[in-house]
Amino acid sequence: MISLIKSAQLQFLRRSRQLHNVWKAEGLLGISHRTRTAMAQWIMPKEVVMPVRPSDVIAADLSRPLQTVVPKASPGEPIFVNWVTVPAVARSGGHTTQYRIIKYLEAHGYVNRVYFYDVNHVDQRYYESILRSAYGFNGPVARVEDGMEDAHAVVATSWQTAYPVFNAHCAGKRFYFVQDFEPLFHPVGSLSILAENTYRMGFHAITAGRWLAEKLRADFSMDADYFEFGCDTSLYSHLPRSQRSGVVFYARPEAARRGFELGLMTIELLATRRPDIEIHFYGEKMGKLPFAFTDHGRVTPDQLNEIYNRCYAGLSLSLTNVSLVPHEMLAAGCIPVVNDAIQNRIVLDNPFVRYAPLNPHALAAEIEALISMDNFATLSQAAATSVRSVTWDDAGAKVDSIFKRFVGK
Structure with missing residues (x-):
């Protein structure tokens, strides 16, 4: 009993000194942050729901070759495509790209069906309403566990969805709509391996940009085609009245x-070096930071275009495949500064993108150099012009040609 009391006293004194040190270094905000983190870890269940059902993984015997019936579409007959996807929130970048392609295919005679793969038992009616209102999808929506109708093509859209696509009994050539190298989304462990194994399922990959196609071919001997990123210049454009004074x-x-x-x-x-420059954040609300900035939080495309047009440069880091953000910035004449990496150079392939080593000093210096340019207005206008011909219709046409190569007559 005495030893337990002494141990408790020792731990109490240790924690008290740590609390004092945090107070001195970070104040009340630091204590509040650590308290919330500790409480969240304490109440978090020890068994976290996996993003894929273990039963689906067990059912997917990768030692056996994938065998499916692949019907061919007769001339004049629509091509039927089953898209297997996780339920989407509004304005998700990956889902935005997917539904841009689907809308193009619909306009060119395809019949698209969406099947939700959901391990969290969400309200399907609610997420179906998001597909209708946020993404403009008007086709049928169902749950993959209820079974899929036969189709010409069946498409996995993320690593979790590849397992039910592999296991499904419906007809249709198996495709994999790959927008990023998803094993890197997880620390090395079971989930990263489960994600990596989906590239060994025998699907035909359709990737967002050339880097992913080359990586899947080289590392997994996977058949792969790609489409180039588009840019929606109806949403993002260089505004003639724009007055630039910041960074985003x-x-x-x-x-x-x-x-x-x-x-x-x-x-x-950058804020230390150039306190005269306005700083803009958007995405998640940031709260208090040690420098002045405008905290926009979640914004609409119209609001975002206004923000881009107020900024010389935008910082956009991509440690895996690039996001849609650099193209949006370019369209608005806001120069994207990105980390110098092979995937960014291959996929962006634009002379107005600025690259810097992935460390804060190099990135800040590149942004500061843009701010200090004498002829920035000319550079900005040229950058906006450089993406006007890069459309999502081009991407849709490429996916259309890939489907027709395999299931058309």
Whole structure:
């Protein structure tokens, strides 16, 4: 009993000194943050729901070749495509790209069906309403566990959905709509391996950009085609009245692949060097930071275009495949500063993008150089012009040609 009391006293004194140190270094905000983190970890269930059903993984015997019936579409007959996807919130970048392609295919005679793969038992009616209102999808929506109708093509859209697509009994050539290298979304462990194994299922990949296609071919001997990123210049454009006075950063703390912490340190350095420059954040609300900034939070495309047109440069970090953000910035004449990486150079392939090593000092210096340019207005206009011919219709046409190569007559 005495030893237990002494141990408790020792731990109490240790925690008290730590609390004092945090108070001195970070004040009440630091204590509040650590308290919330500790409470969240304490109440979090020890068994977290996996993003894929274990039963689906067990059913997917990758040692056996994938065998499916692949019907061919007769001339004049529509091509039927089953898209297997997780339920989407509004304005998700990956779902935005997917439904842009689907809308193009619908306009060209395809019949698209969406099947939700859902491990969380969400309200299907609610998420179906999001597909209608936020993404403009008007086709049938069902649950994949209720079974899929025969189709010409069956498309997995994320690593979780690849397992039910592999296991499904319906007809249709199996495709994999790959927008990023998803094993890197997880620490090395079971989930990263389960994601990696989906590239060994024998599907035909349709990737967002050339980098992913080349990687899947080289690392997994996977058959792969790709489409180039488009840019919606009806939403993002260079405004003639724009007066630039700032820098913008897309804040996504929950997406490790977007390098949020490195970006935040970059912006803090820039704010110290150039206190005259306005700082804009959008995405998640940031709360208090040690420098002045405008915290926009979640914004509409119209609001975002206004923000881009107020900024010389935008910081957009991509540690895996690039996001839609650099093209949006370019269209508005806001120069994207990105980390110098092979995937960014291959996919963006634009002379107006600025690259810098992935450290805060180099990134901040590149942004500062843009701010200090004498002829920035000319550069800005040229950058906006450079993406006017890059449309999502081109991407849709490429996906159309890939489907027809395999299931058309």
